[in-house]
Amino acid sequence: MHTTFPGLLLRHAAERPQAPAMREKEYGIWQVHSWSQMATLVEHVACGLAQAGLTAGQHMVVIGANRPRLYATMLAAQSLGAIPIPLYQDAVGAECVYPINNAEVCFAMVEDQEQVDKLLEIRTQCPQLGTIVFDDPRGLRNYNEPGLMAMDTLVERGQAYAKSHPGFFAAAVEKVQPDDVAAMFFTSGTTGNPKGVVHSHRTLLDRAAAGARFDKLSDSEEVLAYMPLAWIGQNIFSYAQWLSCGYVVNCPESAATINIDLKEIGPTYYFAPPRVFEGLLTAVMIRMEDAGAVKRNMFRVAMDLAKRVGPALMDGQPVGALDRLLYAAGNLMVYGPLRNSLGFNRVRVAYTAGEAIGPDLFTFYRSIGINLKQLYGSTETAVFVCLQPDNQARADTVGIPIEGVQIKVAENGEILVKSAGLLKGYYKNPTATAEVLTTDGWYHTSDAGFLDASGHLKIIDRVKDVGRIKGGANDGAMFAPKYVENKLKFFPHIKEVVAYGDGRDRVCVMVNIDFDAVGNWAERRNLPYAGYTDLAQKPEVYQLVQECIEKVNADLANDVLLAGSQVSRFLVLHKELDADDGELTRTNKVRRGFIAEKYQPLVDALYGGKTSQYIETAVKFEDGRSGSVSATLAIGDTKTFAPVKAAA
Template sequence: MDTTFPRLLLQHASQRSSAPAMREKEYGIWQTLAWGELRSLVERIACGLHLAGLGRGEHMVVIGANRPRLYATMLAAQALGAIPIPLYQDAVAAECVLPIVNADVRFAFAEDQEQVDKLLEIRPQCPQLSAIYFDDARGLRNYDETGLHALDALIERGADFAKANPAWFEAEVGKARPDDVAAMFYTSGTTGQAKGVVHTHRSLLDRAKAGADFDALTGDEEVLAYLPPAWIGQNIFSYAQWLACGYVVNCPESAATVTIDLKEIGPTYYFAPPRVFEGLLTNVMIRMEDASAPKRKLFHAFMEVARRVGPALRDGKPTGMLDRIKYALGDWLVYGPLRNNLGLSRVRVAYTAGEAIGPDLFTFYRAIGVNLKQLYGSTETAVFVCMQPDHQVRPDTVGVPCNGVEIRVAGNGEVLVRSAGLLKEYYKNPEATAEVKTADGWYHTGDAGFLDAQGHLKIIDRAKDVGQLADGSLFAPKYIENKLKFFPHIKEAVAVGDRREKVCVMLNIDFEAVGNWAEKRNLPYAGYTDLAQKPEVYQLIRECVEKVNADLAADEKLAGSQIHRFLILHKELDADDGELTRTNKVRRGFIADKYGVLVDALYAGRTEQFIETVVKFEDGRSGRVSATLKIDDARTFAPMKAAA
């Protein structure tokens, strides 16, 4: 698109001033902000920031949950030619230092007291951070810090300037060009220090429009913005595509109310990483365990019909009359109420990305009538690389290249991408830019995969993580981990085995799902660590591991990577402890080093191992968790021979 984000705002405000642009739930009531009102708010914030000294080409940090005034501040910065940098609101203070120092940030928007406290804590390390504007004043009344201001005060100053200079704002917006830098996103840093990914208006809007055209999105869509704005996925769906299409973005009241808000809004266009879909399904299965025997029987009977018939109906494939009648009855009794309970009854298009989604999980949603599809992309590609067309949806691929994308597979199996949506550069890091982006415009994704006969892309694993066992067998750790995480009782998994004689795994149980399972069996426990080490829980998890082994045995290439030994960790993997990224991706190398004593115990044949770990609490304090962990063996299976 040959335009910019602020120009699109002006366009929507001019053409449909009274149409809703955003909704925010506050004190249980949805408040609507029209396009005309949003334009006025952005103008006042932009004028206020101009008076405060924010200049063209400068960076401004925004940190908080999805809120209309956070989005308005990003638009205001872009209107001035400045560059917003959204940061993760759940990041600890120390994680904010690198972006602020790296990008020479002087101005910051902080949603509330929690975010203000973080920025004030790191100010000695970021002396250039001179102005912090807060939105929610609760708890900040007695703060007396230099450069700390209420956003309301900035807006008031801006309103006076706008009134005295009515043509200034639009003239300023007109100065921006599509190839100007629009935003910067810091990568999650799975393999090292985070890098600033620089995107232009053109790169972000080109991919936003490609995705919108692919699924025929219109201004009538409803979207729930509940994931971190700092994540490129949420930013594309609720910011770039929002402005490209003009649909309504709805901001939930809090993380605790997302499930309720999802039902109230009933989005038509929905996006979530697999962990969210896993969580929704886990809650469904927990509730079904609590249901009466007749209801459980009815649910399982109709779910069997759904799994057999639903995907075929969704993909427009022929099905028998009797099956269609059974499915219609199931839709009335089970699937329809279930979609409504999940808040997905109005969803026309739903996407998942970020990690591989399990075939069973994927099939479940499509079986009950949710048009769930996969897409493939990254921060550096502005998300949209491959998407699944309707009627061509398969759980083992991520779709076909969407409009404007070229894909090439290198000799080592790495997937290379070329499109108008690629990053401009890594900020102040030409060496890293040169490593991933060739002179002729190809981006090295770091993923190993291939295009199948139908032109669909299949991703195996991260190219650097695909290894071999000591006997030469293929070892794809993420593939194994994802198969384990398909079970509702397993939350996280870390597989080790490269250049070793066998595969072993370290696991996290899903505390809620396993806790519910234990309570049904009158199994007492005192917290996560105690529950995780129960013999009954080990038996439950062993059954899951052995089912994965049976599946692996059926795959000629992966039969050698069956899991021989496993243990359940004494604590949940946590981003605050460096074990996960802020997008909840496992930092496998870090974990292997941190828990080296456990890895050694797995391969030494021990049946238990003591470990003590330092953990960080939400308030910044540190503590220690220790336990003697059981180590168990899993049954493996003879490889199944391919049919002649």
């Protein structure tokens, strides 16, 4: 049975050698790589790495966008019994130092000059990093650093080694066992140094296969690989399931061409975090607001029908004949062209995960015929824990436990998981491993939630973040910051939110507006602005944000558990929260504690009753320069609502 990554590659190459395995867009043209070509490339890379000194048990970092030769390098390392560690390509050099040193990495495979420069910059801090292989040679012709090698050179050496050692590669693959370590993924390090999550071939491929069976995936699927490989979600969808199912993975030319490439490929299986779906919908709404009156009215009427009828049709529920006829007309004139413009015309299954998705956003995609669903999992669980069946997709749950998964809820509300996809442990961190893995095989997720009457899992927040209001009218009320933040982020004009309230007498939030959405809103109202900082402080923008917050407060008033989490005061930040400034993780999670320290004067002003506060903040620009942004921020009060008492 082929239960290792290189074993699956060789199976596909033997059974369907000419079938496409990957496509890569280069200079505007899609280049096809067959399974036999991939297998040959992996053999040559593996032989080249072996000749360079990579051995079983060693770690190798892989940094770059989704590229066939980077995928081949991960497979080559695994073929030798070595362990690939994908790192985020947009991480600065300093962020790479800890994982490289923690894992004692001696080998690196990177995409281009940018990544080479990053590793050369930190090499004095990582003296064991001896070999750096690069894929794209542009700009690197005159580099003469020791251990720096072009991928083409490595492949040539590997090809010669394979000829002189014809049985080496097959023998190496044969030695790899399902329970051997296959890969390591570093967590985002929200509260400290990142932890290396160790997974075996068995854990990753078990969950990949279980997810494939759940959604009846086959080798005919088309996938667009555009998220960072360091994120385990992308790794499972475009690497583990790619080899498990044998479908085609398509690599876009660049980040700038993703939307064009999405339309050209027309994936059948799609995965993205909520912010991607939010961005696509925001772009659609901006285009429609700029359209003529006839188009706007047709779109509005069609979408009203879609929201009423579409989800029921998607879930296989009965719909009247007239509504079916009207929906079919809407599909011809509006929904079909809209799916096509989004690149989703062929999508059979689409998933979102990582954060909660807004009900309106969720309903929009399902109403126009896109089978958007939610899943629940983490790096430690190899992603697939809960998935939503096709006819049970709901915005307020993350699905049901799938094959091979058991779930129980601890007394403190924490979700515990038992699954064949659980991590082997945290690398060099037995204390942290013991904190999350019980002796009888249960994993502590640190998420608070519950299973509802239909067996679907609902997530409230992180257990450690669920707090209590202290003092005031809501003394003792539960406070779930992430729940509040997500409800506000459901509005297209709000991009990011940081909520505070644990141990305090009320809830206050700091908001980032969505610059594109609010900018378009301002332009249509002839409201001039000179950039993000200026736009964020406009009184009209504050009124817009206040209305969003008060809608959320009205909604929270109906929630018996979280009515006390209503927002009392807010401000709009003068800059966008940025991972380069330490305010977000590389997976765009808010570092709430760090932000509280960095913006302490703003937190004090919110809770001190001030109506404004001056702030100056150091920032890093995209070109590497440092600078500062300053502004006097207005602080607004919002209306809160009396909790709606539950029926007796």
